Amino acid sequence: MEKKKVVLAFSGGLDTSYCAKYLSETLGYEVYAVTVNTGGFSKEEEKELENKAFNLGVRAYRCVDAQEDYYNSCVKYLIFGNVLKNNTYPLSVSAERTVQAQEIAKYALEIGADAIAHGSTGAGNDQVRFDLIFQVMCPEVEIITPIRDMSLSREEEIEFLKNHGYEMEFHKAQYSVNKGLWGTSVGGKETLTSRNYLPEEAFPSQIKETQPSELEIEFKNGEIVAVNGENFDHPFHAIQKVEKLASAYGIGRDIHIGDTIVGIKGRVGFEAAAASVIIKAHHLLEKHTLSKYQQMMKSQLSDWYGNWLHEALFLDPVMRNIESFLTDSQKTVTGKVFVTLYPYRFVLNGIESGHDLMSDKFGSYGEANRAWTGDDVKGYTKIVSNSLNIYHQINSKLSTSSKGTI
Template sequence: MSAPKTAPKKVVLAYSGGLDTSIILKWLEIEYGCEVITFTADLGQGEELEPARAKAELLGVKPENIYIEDLREEFVRDFVFPMFRANAQYEGLYLLGTSIARPLISKRLVEIAASTGADAVAHGATGKGNDQVRFELAAYALNPEIKVIAPWREWDLQSRTKLIEFAELHQIPIAKDKRGEAPFSVDANLLHTSSEGKVLEDPAIDAPDYVYQRTVHPEDAPNTPEFIEITFEKGDATAIDGVEMSPATILTKLNELGGKHGCGRLDLVEGRFVGMKSRGIYETPGGTLLLEAHRGIESITMDRGAMHLKDELMPKYAELIYNGFWFSPEREMLQAAIDLSQEHVTGTVRLKLYKGVARTVGRWSDHSLYSESHVTFEEDAGAYDQKDAAGFIQLQALRLKLIAMRDRRVKSLK
């Protein structure tokens, strides 16, 4: 097929080394007659990435056109931690593990395109999901002139059979387990694993236990609870049990602890941005511990008014991330407010991990607003005059009294 006049000359492909993106690599070369650069990001998915390099070379990509980068620290420091300052949860439950990874991948795709003179980027997201939106909104926000190629919206390889036939025709290696129908699809990074499709498509049926990869079943977790302490500075975790660690190291350690105790499992039916509902199984062990601890330290260091306003902003903030608007002015505006709220969110939280539950059991801070002398049921040495509450209540009750008097008067006129 001759390449159209608008065909890109060089494309940066988000490449996992798996069957689908390997097919996309070859399809781009055939369909557009273009040079392909592959970019593989290590976001802590737990897989060896060097095979992706070998696979790309096998498919004819020049060694200098193969980019494999360890982005774990940047991912946690610049994307996960800012999001957790907001306690962000989409639809009240989902910790946005897939959503928050996409803007970083797109950022690097666009940066590599600029440094190599590529005029397009490509991704392997399907036309049914949210990821296509996230990849492309981020890319256009960073480079409005960039061309984005989404093969799943263009080609006619709409079945597993056709994909296998294309792979065999072009001598693309196929893993044995890919010749049959996969039981479900998985996306993973340092924050979470996400499993969807096939055996999970009926939301009325309990997910089989083999779907879970990072957490033991809570019933099989240790019978003895474990206590850990997480230290925060301005809203970001900095140490576990007094040992200072880098952001990615902290999340890795929390994943290990949470997974051991069966924490962070979620079976969710969510409303996708594209309109349909989907069922997913998420595992976010470290993130679940981080969220619980962060709320614990906020409870003693943040003013009530600021906390309540922040909680009101959170659903909008989470929705922006879910829908792909990380690089938008409204997300940045909310981030500025959230970051300002974290100025005094510094201190330590003790968590109890037991049978799938992470619970705050202690918290302390030099920035604490908690005053034992004001709340004690014992003698408070004059810290609080209980008589003051009478006038406070009367002022608060004034409008309620006026409403009740008005209603009584109107009723008497009938």
């Protein structure tokens, strides 16, 4: 009798290693392990994951390089929108899981899988992100989540693997780290409290540079095309360059506190050097090149975009509508931004752009007016204030006449 096929989202950690063995040895599935690289590991690490998967007895293993698609489908719009969740977090993990889940669903459809499995627990956001996308993209495929469904402890998982001939040591790291193109999340005992900050050693990128250095980022229609004069064939390579330069200063570290999809408050540390610098640099360029009302509308739609991405609603068609707006808004966002990098911080020095609306042809703020006269301003303010005068005068009379009444 032909075995049923299950696609396993495989990270190589304890949970997904348990799933690989449990699905094949206990449930009798043919396991097709798939890892989706969204900028989190090297070719050498990819090979290690492949070896680990086959040592666990999987039928097949595939690593999907989704870095380019990750940028094109998601990260690009996070830059266009200057998206920071709660004005802090660049949505690194939210964006990654969305793309990873889609790639896993595509693979399941490609091989005609009967089921999809992932190693999420019942405590976090990722279980919702995976489940929701699987339910939408391949609704006929069963979703299996052994760790969540059986509420397994770490010790129970290790014991099961040992009993099934898998002797690899699983060391419980002091800090859990999830690395990707748009940032690295860091969790530990400190993030389980409301009080404590992560220690220096918890962050994967340690300080290597102490002397200030200059960074020049060039954008074309909102996308990075060059860093320090070096042109790149794809923006995600430029992001990697900025990450390398800025992470050496320990830039982009913080702790995010927010509302989880499952209804509780959650706290996570992160370092996102490239995201921090690029978003702020892009935003500065926009402030010079977009109109007042473009910026106002963008900020509102960008907040919605980030919230819906976080809440696992990436596949809602309204997200494509917002992406169209964000893309159209970038027509004039072209130019260079000049940044100075320091340990733990950076300074935005200014911009150069042919679309810079801060032109002295029309006036110099606080210094000279070339496009209007004093009388023009007097007439303008008289008209603008008219509705306010009517409101305050009428309500002032009503307030005065009502005094002394019971």
